[in-house]
Amino acid sequence: MMEGPWIILYFCCFCQLCVAQTVRPQIANPKFATNNPTLSTVALEKPFCVFDDLMSKGASYEVYLYVTVVSARSSRPYVTDNSNKPLNATFQQTNGGQSGSYRAAVFNVPNCASLPKLSDAADATKAPAVLTQYLIRVGDDTACLYDPNYLGACNPPLSADTAYRFKYVLVDQTTGVVKDQTLWSNPIKTRKLKQSSTIDTWPGRRSGGMIVITSILSVLLFVLLIGFLAAILLAAAMTSEEIPTETRYVSQTTQQAIPRPQETIELET
Template sequence: TLPPTQNIAFGFLRAGWTNTYQKWPQIANPKLATNNPTLTTIALEKPFCVFDDSLSPGSSYVVYLYAMADSASTVSSAVTDNSSKPLNTTFQDTNGGQLGPYRAALFNVPNCVSPPLLADVVNVKKVSDVLKQYLFRVGDDVTCLYDPNFPGACNPPLAEDTTYRFKYLLVDLVAGVVKDQTLWSDPMKTRRVKQTSTIDTWPGRRSGGMIVITSILSTLIFLLVVGFLASIFFFVMASGETSTETTHASQTTQQAVPRSQDSSEGVNQ
């Protein structure tokens, strides 16, 4: 019997936190993984209580995760050979899943008897570990493709705006054969980059084109204002120079008049 807190967690898990009781991979519940899918990743729920061997303590089983582009399902979706051994196809071998399924990851069988505690999800120090136990993010490794000595399965970023399917396999490491497997998942599509014309901007939800036009008009208005101020400045300067010349001419005339009168008086005398 599970402790009360684990019973609550597991009951909530069954009630809606995860749907992996169905025999195919499920996309992560939004309560556990926000912003999912992204441009290059898709978070899946691990197969809790899907495989009976998960109840066997110390078993030699592990879970293999295979991924493929949805368009490749019409070519081949086989993940085992004729002797029930799992295929070792890689991301490079299948052109990123476009030519068939590739092995994206392997991990331990989730513990169905003792799942993570629900109370730990709200604990900042433990939430990361809890999510790692519940979820697996496909496309989360950005370095494995460029490391020739990378061990294990390579899980590189997925292609944007592309539909994928996923499958879990229960593999016996000792015998090297597949013990059980799920069905292929429903199609799951990565997001695509938004075009500039569709980006909402603040304020007024202006498009990229409107922003460019607004910038150009603002520049033109600025230049007009600068030109207007410059014309006023030159007008004032020109007016000042004209006023000075007029005043000087007036004073010269006033000084010349008395001299003419003095000359007239001298003649009369």
């Protein structure tokens, strides 16, 4: 009779230990992160309510994020050593995840009791804090590779048109060992850089029929413009021909009104 409760307790504990190992990192909700993935970044949801049941009171925990390229030698490489401690492989050591997984980020365990609200993301004053609380952007650090004094987890830009996998690992900072970890995520591919010759520069992306109609209207408009200009030039030419005739008539009338000086001299003599 006493074995029943213990069996149930063991079963519950076992289920709690398996929770994180059946969870995969997910790409962020598009309502929180638009334009995701980009050419060099991928925004992921942080692991809310994934590790809470496994954390002991009084201990300090952190979450490590590991990244690997799908086409690496092992699509699901190890993230721990033989003593169950997390690997500290860097971006440079793994050739950007080509030869294994590298640690891209370290952050505190998300608070399951304080989940982010979509309504707060619409508020410009609350949006930055909500996004920081809700997601982790892989490939967001452009300076760590070139800083010789940088000692933290380096999170440099990802490669374009490349598929990656991601994993969350719960680390007990007191003992330095891995407490639990999620599964590797499904492949998430960064965007491909478009060639300039393939970019559609037509604003409305019209159909073939619309393009023909627009061309015809453009030709008609050009013909009307030429006709209008010809009419203006013809009117200007006709006006210029009439002006000299009026000038000659006025000058003849003026000359007839001038008296002759010779008649005045004959009267005085």
